[in-house]
Amino acid sequence: MITTKINQIKVLENGNIASPKGYTAGGVHCGIRKTKLDFGWIHSNIPAVAAGVYTLNAFQAAPLKLTKNSIEKEKRIQTVVVNSGIANACTGNQGYLDALETQRLAADKMGIHKDYVAVASTGLIGKTLPMEKIKVGIAEIGEANNSSAENFEKAILTTDTVTKHIGVQVEVEGKTVTIGGAAKGSGMICPNMATMLAFITTDAAIEENALQQALKSMTDCSFNRITVDGDCSTNDMVLALANGQQGNTPLNEHHPDWSIFLEAFKFVCEALAKQIARDGEGATKLIEIHVEGAPTERAAGQVAKAVISSNLVKTAIFGSDPNWGRIVCAVGYSEQPLDPEKVNVSLGNINVVKNGVPLEFDEVKATSYLRNEEVQLFVDLQNGKEKALAWGCDLTYDYVKINASYRT
Structure with missing residues (x-):
């Protein structure tokens, strides 16, 4: 074996x-x-x-x-x-x-x-x-x-x-x-x-x-x-x-x-x-969310859940659209302690937000990265030492097809 x-x-x-x-x-x-x-x-x-x-x-x-x-x-x-x-x-x-x-x-x-x-x-x-x-x-x-x-x-x-x-x-x-x-x-x-x-x-x-x-x-x-x-x-x-x-x-x-x-x-x-x-229904990509810099492990987990649960984030990943605004939006409504002026966001190793402010980045390179079958998103709250992971998938046309006819 x-x-x-x-x-x-x-x-x-x-x-x-x-x-x-x-x-x-x-x-x-x-x-x-x-x-x-x-x-x-x-x-x-x-x-x-x-x-x-x-x-x-x-x-x-x-x-x-x-x-x-x-x-x-x-x-x-x-x-x-x-x-x-x-x-x-x-x-x-x-x-x-x-x-x-x-x-x-x-x-x-x-x-x-x-x-x-x-x-x-x-x-x-x-x-x-x-x-x-x-x-x-x-x-x-x-x-x-x-x-x-x-x-x-x-x-x-x-x-x-x-x-x-x-x-x-x-x-x-x-x-x-x-x-x-x-x-x-x-x-x-x-x-x-x-x-x-x-x-x-x-x-x-x-x-x-x-x-x-x-x-x-x-x-x-x-x-x-x-x-x-x-x-x-x-x-x-x-x-x-x-x-x-x-x-x-x-x-x-x-x-x-x-x-x-x-x-x-x-x-x-x-x-x-x-x-x-x-293996999410209709999924084409695995998404992994890394959240660090949180005051507690629970807070990091809740932020990660908010991002991975966002249909807007999931559809953006499906379309390979580096729309980081959807990520910070989900972070913001996670109801966890954070300072928006400290939040950093990266798509893989491509930094897109630093201290709450957008960075200049290569959109072609970012789009190319989001076409991968596995996508990693990084969020640093810079508000502590705790971290957490969460996983999900993109939300696709096929998801709607599968569930629109589940009984029939």
Whole structure:
């Protein structure tokens, strides 16, 4: 297996959700969608310590509420089942009963307690699950011909154009610990979660509270720092599982190797978040916002979110238009402490604003830079030492086409 080393983190070639010891994954076509895979699963050979973060949308979907309840009750998950095509959101009591039935059937299939099953759904809002088709998918869990991480990655997609996965390794107590991840997300993506599902697995042993705190803090600086269109969905969740199969002393914030594990965990979250942003519906460019010189990390993050969420900034990048005025406008309405007469802005390495005043710059060169598939924007507030990143994509004609006919 080929690896790339970044600091102490080894990035695995084709690393995925099943790379850590003791996990399998798979996916099948159960009939919810016309031809594409639409039912997937992850399974740990033993119950894994589990943590979750969830959408802030008030209309939380039935499977999300069920999974949240199970994790709060047991702090363990062994099997995750996911369907695409239908979100099972805004479906009332029947939707919750269907999520419960999905959980029970999956537990029976795997021979485990029902609260050790997490359920997730993504797709069209307002339709109930076709339970006969869900049963077809559940019957296939664990079958050898359907068991592959690639099948799982495909089964959870909706309008995504590519699968999203990552796998890394770090040393903990001299043992090689692996962290794997998979995600879906392309539209309805906004900071505070998105129409996105993300799953992270590790064979490290981690204490319950430490895993929950790690997931929450890393989500805040990764999944909560991406946007495609500013919409916050009903089904978003990120789940993390740690099955302890490497046999290390359970990690917590006092463990001497906690910082290196946390760095690797953050790397996985950021990698998945950037893959989601890059695959925004109709997107042609990944945009990365760097904000520095803020009084607090939160302030830097809020400024970065304001810029990446601006439709005017996103359309300017799509058109390769070096209209820096849209950037400073977004910085100004971020409601964070700043002095307009100190703000600097750059498009890549092209400085366009210094101390709030426009600079003479080569517009042809700037336009050429903005034609790249990856664009970096830099904002320096000169008002502190904290910094933050955010990611998004350009807003294109195809985004409108895709969403104008989503149901038809």
